[in-house]
Amino acid sequence: MVKICCIGAGYVGGPTMAMIALKCPDIQVVVVDISKPRIAAWNSPDLPIYEPGLDEVVKACRDKNLFFSTDVEKHVAEADIVFVSVNTPTKTRGLGAGKAADLTYWESAARMIADVSKSDKIVVEKSTVPVKTAEAIEKILTHNNDKGINFQILSNPEFLAEGTAIEDLAKPDRVLIGGRETPGGRKAVEALKAVYAHWVPEDRILTTNLWSAELSKLAANAFLAQRISSINAMSALCESTGANVSEVAYAVGKDSRIGPKFLNASVGFGGSCFQKDILNLVYICECNGLPEVAHYWKQVVQINDYQKTRFVKRVVSSMFNTVSGKKIAILGFAFKKDTGDTRETPAIDVCHGLLGDKALLSIYDPQVTEDQMKRDLAMNKFDWDHPQHLQPQSPTAFKQVSVVWDAYEATKDAHAVCIITEWDEFKKLDYQRIYDNMQKPAFIFDGRNVLDVESLRKIGFVVYSIGKPLDPWVKDLQVSI
Ligand SMILES: NC(=O)c1ccc[n+]([C@@H]2O[C@H](COP(=O)([O-])OP(=O)(O)OC[C@H]3O[C@@H](n4cnc5c(N)ncnc54)[C@H](O)[C@@H]3O)[C@@H](O)[C@H]2O)c1
Numbered sequence: 001m002v003k004i005c006c007i008g009a010g011y012v013g014g015p016t017m018a019m020i021a022l023k024c025p026d027i028q029v030v031v032v033d034i035s036k037p038r039i040a041a042w043n044s045p046d047l048p049i050y051e052p053g054l055d056e057v058v059k060a061c062r063d064k065n066l067f068f069s070t071d072v073e074k075h076v077a078e079a080d081i082v083f084v085s086v087n088t089p090t091k092t093r094g095l096g097a098g099k100a101a102d103l104t105y106w107e108s109a110a111r112m113i114a115d116v117s118k119s120d121k122i123v124v125e126k127s128t129v130p131v132k133t134a135e136a137i138e139k140i141l142t143h144n145n146d147k148g149i150n151f152q153i154l155s156n157p158e159f160l161a162e163g164t165a166i167e168d169l170a171k172p173d174r175v176l177i178g179g180r181e182t183p184g185g186r187k188a189v190e191a192l193k194a195v196y197a198h199w200v201p202e203d204r205i206l207t208t209n210l211w212s213a214e215l216s217k218l219a220a221n222a223f224l225a226q227r228i229s230s231i232n233a234m235s236a237l238c239e240s241t242g243a244n245v246s247e248v249a250y251a252v253g254k255d256s257r258i259g260p261k262f263l264n265a266s267v268g269f270g271g272s273c274f275q276k277d278i279l280n281l282v283y284i285c286e287c288n289g290l291p292e293v294a295h296y297w298k299q300v301v302q303i304n305d306y307q308k309t310r311f312v313k314r315v316v317s318s319m320f321n322t323v324s325g326k327k328i329a330i331l332g333f334a335f336k337k338d339t340g341d342t343r344e345t346p347a348i349d350v351c352h353g354l355l356g357d358k359a360l361l362s363i364y365d366p367q368v369t370e371d372q373m374k375r376d377l378a379m380n381k382f383d384w385d386h387p388q389h390l391q392p393q394s395p396t397a398f399k400q401v402s403v404v405w406d407a408y409e410a411t412k413d414a415h416a417v418c419i420i421t422e423w424d425e426f427k428k429l430d431y432q433r434i435y436d437n438m439q440k441p442a443f444i445f446d447g448r449n450v451l452d453v454e455s456l457r458k459i460g461f462v463v464y465s466i467g468k469p470l471d472p473w474v475k476d477l478q479v480s481i
């Protein structure tokens with residue numbers, strides 16, 4: 001029986017390994033992590049992450065051919081294939097701070113693999129890493145290896161999106177495997193290909209050299225985020241000209257060379273990957289003496305920051321240029337629907353902006369806990385993935401924030417409602433009831449374009465929807481944005 005061990009039981013390691021175990025009953029899969037609470041949760045009925053369909057997959061194979069353990073070294077030593085799926089956050093200090101990837105976790109995993117290995121291993125980069133990381137990892141593995149062990153490094157980046165992880169893993173657009181162009185490298189590529197071939201059609205398993213695989217992951221995220229920043233940039237122009245961004249996106253996306261996906265204007269993209277990976281790409285370009293290329297990609301992040309700021313300014317300027325002491329309901333805190341993940345969620349920046357203007361926030365999200373929200377609001381940028389840098393919570397800011405477990409409670413007596421996450425349940429709320437219980441004029445700022453603007457205006461709301469023709473009220477009060 002082939003033995004796989006995955007280091008890192010997070011959003012990628014957990015679901016990815018569960019899918020391998022489900023589709024490959026002849027393979028034993030052990031997911032290991034240094035975090036005891038995380039492993040305990042994977043072994044409990046309440047999994048540590050919310051992902052539609054994940055429970056069923058885990059329950060079908062847990063304790064059969066899928067195991068979760070904190071005994072990291074034992075399982076790494078026994079494995080034939082070791083996936084490394086640890087976090088690779090943005091550096092907060094030192095050279096490249098605010099841009100470069102922090103490879104501390106990766107390097108310590110690589111050193112541990114070298115220390116405990118007694119047999120040949122294929123080591124697979126599952127984490128998103130800077131191009132050329134495999135070269136550094138190879139050096140760490142070989143220079144710490146006096147036992148004559150043969151390590152083959154492969155790059156096998158993951159393309160799943162949160163909220164649809166199980167679907168993405170079951171039917172991937174492609175699986176990408178990069179390896180050394182040597183007999184040993186090719187053999188390792190074939191071994192990993194054989195794992196995926198249990199369920200992925202052969203023409204969807206792409207093999208490339210190591211550097212192409214590593215760079216393709218950063219490139220794919222940069223292209224995806226670029227589409228969102230492009231449509232968000234257009235949304236600002238739509239608001240100034242009377243065009244409707246949904247109509248523009250539809251018309252543009254009908255061109256088969258462009259395609260309709262990923263053209264939803266929003267308050268901004270969030271999530272643990274896009275910003276981190278683009279900043280990393282920018283840093284790599286700078287290090288390779290390509291400032292123009294770096295500048296080009298940096299704009300994708302800058303437009304995203306602009307979009308979040310623009311949203312806050314729209315809220316404040318519409319509400320007579322002051323939100324001080326006004327209750328504002330924040331509906332949704334997760335970075336997208338169908339996940340409880342809040343990493344880099346635009347909700348953090350929007351809340352900070354409104355709190356800075358002394359608003360009183362009442363936040364509701366169906367999947368995010370109060371503790372998580374308060375931790376997020378207390379943190380410095382980029383610190384979320386560096387537990388050692390977490391700041392103590394600021395009690396002043398929290399006097400302005402309450403977290404509730406119901407959208408109606410959040411909106412009661414509020415002056416305004418901001419939709420920050422596109423949860424389906426927000427489309428089905430009784431907006432007449434919400435309006436009746438709000439202060440007047442009652443404002444709605446739809447940061448996800450999920451609500452029917454006309455019916456809300458009929459009820460009496462003043463409505464702002466990203467990139468849509470402005471409510472005359474909002475237009476009249478407009479200050480420079
Ligand atoms: N989240 C996504 O949707 C997604 C998708 C594709 C790729 N990625 C990439 O995959 C990687 C992992 O992302 P994630 O979201 O799963 O991160 P995560 O923070 O959820 O999980 C990483 C886990 O690694 C563990 N870990 C760190 N160092 C360790 C060590 N030395 N030994 C054992 N365990 C260790 C941590 O405790 C943590 O549980 C990142 O590089 C990310 O960019 C993420």
Ligand SMILES: O=c1ccn([C@@H]2O[C@H](COP(=O)(O)OP(=O)(O)O[C@H]3O[C@H](CO)[C@@H](O)[C@H](O)[C@H]3O)[C@@H](O)[C@H]2O)c(=O)[nH]1
Pocket residue numbers: 128158159160161162163221224228261262263264265266267268269270271272273274335336337
């Ligand atoms: O048209 C769109 C599409 C997405 N978003 C936002 O963009 C962010 C990211 O969404 P999405 O890409 O669906 O989720 P992620 O889980 O961040 O997945 C991205 O990042 C992963 C980590 O690298 C990759 O594996 C995936 O392929 C890539 O889609 C979210 O805030 C979305 O709300 C928009 O604003 N408009």
